């Protein structure tokens with residue numbers, strides 16, 4: 423989906439540049455030279471693959487704060503080699519979903535910046551004349567961010583790398599990438615409230631979490647709590663409704679998340695090979711909130727579409743409606759083609775005739791207009 427600043431951008435090229443920069447900063451110019459013409463030696467990457475496996479085990483393990491803090495240098499470096507491009511691609515995508523006027527953004531907070539992931543995505547998106555606070559309480563991470571960021575086109579922006587969030591500041595854009603899950607549940611809510619209260623009018627908060635059921639359901643729950651507590655906040659993504667999340671309340675094991683198709687950059691591919699991971703598609707859980715603003719229209723497809731004898735079924739979530747709609751083969755028309763084509767997390771316009779119906783009388787009423795196609799086939 424082309425966003426306001428997507429047209430002139432080349433995500434694949436940015437990813438290649440990002441990987442080359444990480445290699446150069448961590449291993450030196452000779453390794454970067456070698457990398458630009460092929461792979462790095464597996465023997466060089468093996469210790470990082472081991473560190474990634476350890477990190478990954480920690481992320482899926484039950485919450486134990488001490489385990490999750492990145493304190494070893496090799497883990498921080500491994501994170502920069504592998505998760506930096508992956509999460510950069512997710513932020514690149516989320517920034518486009520936020521549809522912000524990048525030229526008006528003057529103050530940015532990147533909480534739990536790690537190697538500088540969200541900051542780099544913001545810079546690639548065209549931040550200009552902004553003060554960006556990249557905050558991380560891990561010294562190892564701050565050191566890597568300090569090595570990487572000056573080489574990533576920061577022209578015209580001021581980047582501050584700090585251990586804690588500056589007090590009494592308001593931000594136009596706040597990004598919190600994969601950081602909430604490192605906090606206890608109580609801390610997550612107070613952290614989110616504190617971030618939301620630091621948003622200036624019209625400011626946007628992007629929260630990205632690992633696509634794991636526990637993290638995602640937490641985020642769904644936090645969404646409900648924060649929207650109830652702060653009525654000035656408006657969800658921009660993925661929700662097109664402000665009331666409580668029906669998927670959260672109606673199930674105990676469903677989790678609202680998306681997946682991005684991308685051209686896996688070469689270092690991620692090589693590390694996938696060494697670790698046995700697979701980032702062919704990258705899943706994400708995210709929430710974008712705006713202080714003020716208005717809801718997007720339409721209904722989000724919140725489960726993978728199903729095909730059955732009855733027809734094509736989409737699970738939709740939107741204003742006043744959460745449920746499945748079926749398009750029978752006999753009812754297919756040119757105007758409801760977007761319904762046939764819609765994929766997970768697309769946002770479509772559809773006329774919901776009645777909530778009580780079992781769907782049969784509705785099918786003919788489906789005239790779908792695809793508002794946002796997230797990914798090209």
Ligand SMILES: C[S@@+](CC[C@H](N)C(=O)[O-])C[C@H]1O[C@@H](n2cnc3c(N)ncnc32)[C@H](O)[C@@H]1O
Pocket residue numbers: 491492505506509510533534535536537538539540557558559560563585598599600601604605
């Ligand atoms: C998983 S990393 C995410 C890095 C980056 N945002 C990304 O998405 O690639 C989480 C980072 O958050 C940092 N962190 C966790 N809690 C924090 C807090 N309360 N304040 C600042 N940093 C925090 C950790 O040190 C770690 O570097």
